Amino acid sequence: xxxxxxxxxxxxxxxxxxxxxxxxxxxxxxxxxxxxxxxxxxxxxxxxxxxxxxxxxxxxxxxxxxxxxxxxxxxxxxxxxxxxxxxxxxxxxxxxxxxxxxxxxxxxxxxxxxxxxxxxxxxxxxxxxxxxxxxxxxxxxxxxxxxxxxxxxxxxxxxxxxxxxxxxxxxxxxxxxxxxxxxxxxxxxxxxxxxxxxxxxxxxxxxxxxxxxxxxxxxxxxxxxxxxxxxxxxxxxxxxxxxxxxxxxxxxxxxxxxxxxxxxxxxxxxxxxxxxxxxxxxxxxxxxxxxxxxxxxxxxxxxxxxxxxxxxxxxxxxxxxxxxxxxxxxxxxxxxxxxxxxxxxxxxxxxxxxxxxxxxxxxxxx
Numbered sequence: 001x002x003x004x005x006x007x008x009x010x011x012x013x014x015x016x017x018x019x020x021x022x023x024x025x026x027x028x029x030x031x032x033x034x035x036x037x038x039x040x041x042x043x044x045x046x047x048x049x050x051x052x053x054x055x056x057x058x059x060x061x062x063x064x065x066x067x068x069x070x071x072x073x074x075x076x077x078x079x080x081x082x083x084x085x086x087x088x089x090x091x092x093x094x095x096x097x098x099x100x101x102x103x104x105x106x107x108x109x110x111x112x113x114x115x116x117x118x119x120x121x122x123x124x125x126x127x128x129x130x131x132x133x134x135x136x137x138x139x140x141x142x143x144x145x146x147x148x149x150x151x152x153x154x155x156x157x158x159x160x161x162x163x164x165x166x167x168x169x170x171x172x173x174x175x176x177x178x179x180x181x182x183x184x185x186x187x188x189x190x191x192x193x194x195x196x197x198x199x200x201x202x203x204x205x206x207x208x209x210x211x212x213x214x215x216x217x218x219x220x221x222x223x224x225x226x227x228x229x230x231x232x233x234x235x236x237x238x239x240x241x242x243x244x245x246x247x248x249x250x251x252x253x254x255x256x257x258x259x260x261x262x263x264x265x266x267x268x269x270x271x272x273x274x275x276x277x278x279x280x281x282x283x284x285x286x287x288x289x290x291x292x293x294x295x296x297x298x299x300x301x302x303x304x305x306x307x308x309x310x311x312x313x314x315x316x317x318x319x320x321x322x323x324x325x326x327x328x329x330x331x332x333x334x335x336x337x338x339x340x341x342x343x344x345x346x347x348x349x350x351x352x353x354x355x356x357x358x359x360x361x362x363x364x365x366x
Contacts, residue, residue, distance in 0.1 A: 050303050066206045068313055070236025071188045075202070077214065078181040078228040089134040090162060093221075094118065097161035098135070100142060103154035108146075111160065124149065135159060183232065196221055207231060239311045241266050243319035244273035258308040259317055260299050274322040275300070280309050281316040 069075075092098070094114050100122070102108040112120040118131025125145055130138050135157045146153045184192045190203025197217040202210050211229040218225050235252065239262060242248040246267025253262075259280060263269060275296040282290045298307040311317070 067231075067234070067237060068204055068206060069186060069202045069210060069231075071186050071190065071203060072233075072235030073202075073231065074183060074185045074233035074235075075192065075210075076181055076183050076230040076232045077194055078230065080226045080228065081222070082224050082226075088223075089136065090159070092130050092133055092135070092138065092162075094131065095161075096159065098130075098138075099156075099158040099160055101156045101158070102146075102150075103156070105150060105153070185233075186236075237313050239313070239315045239317065241317040241319070243317075244270040244321055245319050246270065253311065253313075257311050258305075259294050259311065260296060260305075260308050262311060262317055263296070263319070269296070269319055272321050274320045277320060279318040279320070280311070281318070282312050283314070 092114055094116055096114045097111065098114070098120075099111050100109065100120075108123055110123065112122075114120055114130050117127075118129055119127040120130045122128050122142065122145070128142065128145065133141065139155050139157045142155045142157070143153050146155070182194055184194055186192045186202050190201055191199045192202045193199050194214070197214070200210070200213055200217070205213075207229060211227065214229065215227055218227060234254070237253045238250050239253055239257065240250045241262055245263060246269075248266065251257075251262060251265055257265075259278060269275060278294045278296055280292045280294055282292070284290045292309060294309045295307055298304055
């Protein structure tokens, strides 16, 4: 009886052990199947979704902005002077040479030059402002000044050398390599410098706007002068990309670039990127921030470029993390990095017991 009882106990123990092993195997098999299903669901659709050549009805997006000049841009100003009869009276300017003659007092006759301060020097009277006057106005002014010295003085003002501003401009702009033109680079403060005129604020202006300002300033100095403005070096046409791309940075754009082209220049998106909700931050015509969402999957998966967005100057592209990447980051920041390792294993995040006390963890989510 004793032997029979021992045999029964051994058989029951063996049976329980087999059942326990079977339960463990079933659990492991269930876990493997669950993981396989999850992996299959995550794999999703294939890389490319079209099976034949396809033409889409919506057209490619068009560029709708003008380039705004900025620091580092280099401009060439070409000058065109066409001598022709003036339709208005000549106005005296600095360095003009004129002859002042008194009809009945030849000893007062002088050949004078308009000084940098705009004055000429007359006998007995000293400085007389001539800048901005016509020869006729200067004649009348001199006659009035000397009316106390002479009875009814008769004065003649004759121009000997004039349009000296053109001569100074020609000397300043003429070079052997470029002819009558001048290169100027927009400074960090947004201003640029050209001969004869004052510094001009160019940053934030379009090329036609700047040409209008320069033309107005030069025509106030020189008659019959027209200019051509050429953008030689472009440095301010920048767009920015950040988030889940290989090389987040600013990129100089020559011509037109779309979001997909910019992402390509940035080395492509990371595996953790959410390609269906890419944010593009632009500015509208009133310089107000303007946000749009772009689905890169529509472009890459379906080959439909009408979903792409044409980038404007200074646009910002943000590629966000996918939902699973955000969860993984949460686990890493708030669980792995904050909870002690020996506690972390008890929450079944892939922990394995080592020597009965130390817990070595290998997180499931990576």
